[in-house]
Amino acid sequence: MFGSRFFLICSLGFLAASPICAENAIPASASEKNKPAAPAEPRITFSRVHVDGPYIAMSFDDGPHGTLTPRLLDLLAAHHVKANFFVIGENVAEHPEIVARAAREGHEIGNHSWSHPNFGKMSDEAVRRDLRKTDDAIRSATGTRPILLRPPYGSITARQKKWINQEFGYKIILWDVDPLDWKRPGAAAVCNRIVRGTRPGSIVLSHDIHPGTIEAMPATLDQLEAKGFKFVTVSELIAMALPETPKPAPGKRVNAPATEATLPVTSTIPHD
Ligand SMILES: [Zn+2]
Numbered sequence: 001m002f003g004s005r006f007f008l009i010c011s012l013g014f015l016a017a018s019p020i021c022a023e024n025a026i027p028a029s030a031s032e033k034n035k036p037a038a039p040a041e042p043r044i045t046f047s048r049v050h051v052d053g054p055y056i057a058m059s060f061d062d063g064p065h066g067t068l069t070p071r072l073l074d075l076l077a078a079h080h081v082k083a084n085f086f087v088i089g090e091n092v093a094e095h096p097e098i099v100a101r102a103a104r105e106g107h108e109i110g111n112h113s114w115s116h117p118n119f120g121k122m123s124d125e126a127v128r129r130d131l132r133k134t135d136d137a138i139r140s141a142t143g144t145r146p147i148l149l150r151p152p153y154g155s156i157t158a159r160q161k162k163w164i165n166q167e168f169g170y171k172i173i174l175w176d177v178d179p180l181d182w183k184r185p186g187a188a189a190v191c192n193r194i195v196r197g198t199r200p201g202s203i204v205l206s207h208d209i210h211p212g213t214i215e216a217m218p219a220t221l222d223q224l225e226a227k228g229f230k231f232v233t234v235s236e237l238i239a240m241a242l243p244e245t246p247k248p249a250p251g252k253r254v255n256a257p258a259t260e261a262t263l264p265v266t267s268t269i270p271h272d
Pocket of ligand 1: 061116152153
């Protein structure tokens with residue numbers, strides 16, 4: 001019931017031109033023009049994806065949560081939305097059946113560390129142990145190894161990205177839309193920030209461990225759908241990527257100087 005009531009509030013807010021969950025009606029392409037051109041991203045790291053079409057990826061971090069994540073899965077199923085879950089290993093160990101359900105229902109599961117440490121301040125060996133333990137827990141729950149990593153806090157060094165990509169085959173997935181839902185600003189703010197900030201190719205960050213985030217999702221999904229956005233997983237979004245940087249010269253292979261574009265990626269998703 002909270003969902004329809006919340007959507008009503010959002011709708012009324014929109015009609016009254018109030019900022020409550022009413023996006024600014026600025027077309028994504030128009031707002032994009034006002035931004036300076038972003039520097040070319042390394043090929044293994046994505047905070048958004050350059051795509052030709054209204055495709056976006058929703059991602060939910062820090063779960064699974066025993067009650068909120070199943071509620072979110074119900075919502076996503078009702079909207080026929082496939083999303084990404086960047087899970088915490090110790091939560092996977094506690095609720096493997098929820099992660100299994102998410103994977104079974106077509107969502108993509110990514111590694112978000114075992115206990116949410118700051119990788120940027122850790123030794124390689126500690127990071128390696130953490131990633132391996134989480135990778136094993138995800139594989140045990142779903143039967144499939146993850147191919148994406150979202151470092152906690154987005155904290156990871158360029159050097160770590162390279163060796164983690166080489167050893168684990170992970171792409172490093174950041175985000176370009178952040179509603180700061182972990183500060184618990186209320187469902188209306190979460191909805192409003194996401195809908196206002198999302199553009200084609202966006203990777204939207206939020207957290208399925210906060211009640212307000214789940215409460216925000218019915219209206220958020222409705223409004224994103226109303227804008228014409230199509231929901232895909234991060235790997236599907238990356239598979240649609242249009243080239244933004246020149247391709248490496250032919251013959252540059254794994255042992256060439258380690259530009260990120262030449263690093264091996266074990267994913268089955270095309271990496272161009
Ligand atoms: Zn997190």
